[in-house]
Amino acid sequence: MKTSPATTSERAGAAPGWLRHAPWLIFALFVGYGFAVGGYAATVISFALVYAVFVTGLNIFMGYANQVSFGHNCFAAVAGYASAVLTTAHGWGVAPAMAAGVFLAVAVALAIGLPTLRLKGHYLAMATLACGLISYEIAVEWKSVTQGYLGISGIPPLGVAGYEVTSDRAQLTLLAAIALVATLISGRIRDSRMGRAFLALGASENGAMALGVDVTRLKLLSFVVSAAFSGLAGALFVHVVGYVSPEVFGLHMVILAFTMLYVGGVGSIAGPLVGALLVSLLPEAFRGFKDYQDLAYGAVLILLLIYAPLGVASLFARERTASREKAG
């Protein structure tokens, strides 16, 4: 399941220049379509964009630093519930509640990461999976705060300082901006000193260590940063839906995020955004197949992974390597 962290592929040399912008074109097309049609389409794409934020964060830990986590739903749950409880039971504003939620998710990530990041590969996967399951159980059992299976309803919509984002289109626009900024941040991280260190420790821990990279600390840092994205996604989710229950952040969230990450392109900058949009929209595209909808969805996923094993984003890799070689 380990795929190379960087997207640098020799095939990229074949991609014509304009293709490098294809991920942004796909993004603009989907968001534009949602904006034009509104209603259900806008809602589906809004959810896809929330997932894009989640997967973009997961990609920093799994794609750049090449680690495994089945438990990032835990951080979405922490921030989502925190923001839901603070706004409904304690009268907080949406923005400060979300910020507090993300902060709490980061704190939990630090507490979980310190002991578990000593583990590698499958063991790390199991440990993080356990964290996700535990957070689910807490959401179910801590009824005085989470209301158990009943869930919390009446969560206010997104908004800042009294101004609420209520229409489908406004919400879609805001989420598109947030997903874009998340992708931009991820890209800037990747092309920086820290990002290179993440990629390096993902490729060879010994090699990185021998050059003075504090591997333990940077693994934790990549974990915490990705948890912050997960937390933001979780908080966005509860305010977009207006309701939260334990199932919202269940294991299916992890599976869906993995699908998006690998379909989009693990380790690439725009892959998570493209993957989240495609995977969210695929089932809708096959709605006409009725009973065979899931079958068609599964078949397309398999075909994608066969013909684009490095993800859809790799097909139009924005490869500096390739373009610079051509330039001179």
Next chain:
Amino acid sequence: MIRLGLRNLNKRFGGVAATNDVSFDVPAAGVTAVIGPNGAGKTTLFNLISGFLPPDSGEIFFEGAPIAALKPHRRARLGLVRTFQLVQLFSDMSALDNVKVGRHTRTQAGLLGAVLRSPAARAEEREIDRACRELLDFVGIAHLCDRPAKVLPYGQQRLLEVARALAAEPKLLMLDEPAAGLDAGDSQRLAATIRKVAERGVTVLLIEHDMNLVMSVADHVVVLDFGSRIAEGPPAAVRSDPAVLAAYLGGVEIAHG
């Protein structure tokens, strides 16, 4: 001046003494080579010095300060940087980015600076870029800087690993069998690069099998056999040392296959 001092280093694996009470000094100037037959404990010794293995007993002094308790990345920060017998390049990253990782420990920019593209972070990036291109030029592979490391021929991967290690500004550069698997031409280029590195004032400590390379680049040779230091001195003297001849020719090598 002494760059590195080993005092009574011991490391056992089960019943085998991979490093047996080894003591010697590495002078700050020039190139020191550690040689010995297969299984003599050279790589174990390297792992002990660089911190990838803890010694059972003994102490390691780097510029007079004990370092045996430090983790590898802390030793690298002090200026003790190694390469690996099996190259440990970041294979999907470009050659240039590989070298840039070498600058990690000598630079500061954090995540916030990267995300905000602060003037300080950008200035540092420019400086990193300039220094790393210069180093690729120094080892003679500047034209390959945008290639992914994994597509480079083996000899150039070795040179890239040296450039990457130099980026970390080592005071002591440790090369683990740098000529392994190189043809004569590449081996000569490597030898020339090693001499150039030493002339820059960097202490070079290398493990090597290739006696031609050792004789052409080393100023000082330490010979190991069965985990123990059996001889030490200038290359010419070591070559004619009876104990060394016995270790290499006296059937030990054959017995150990």
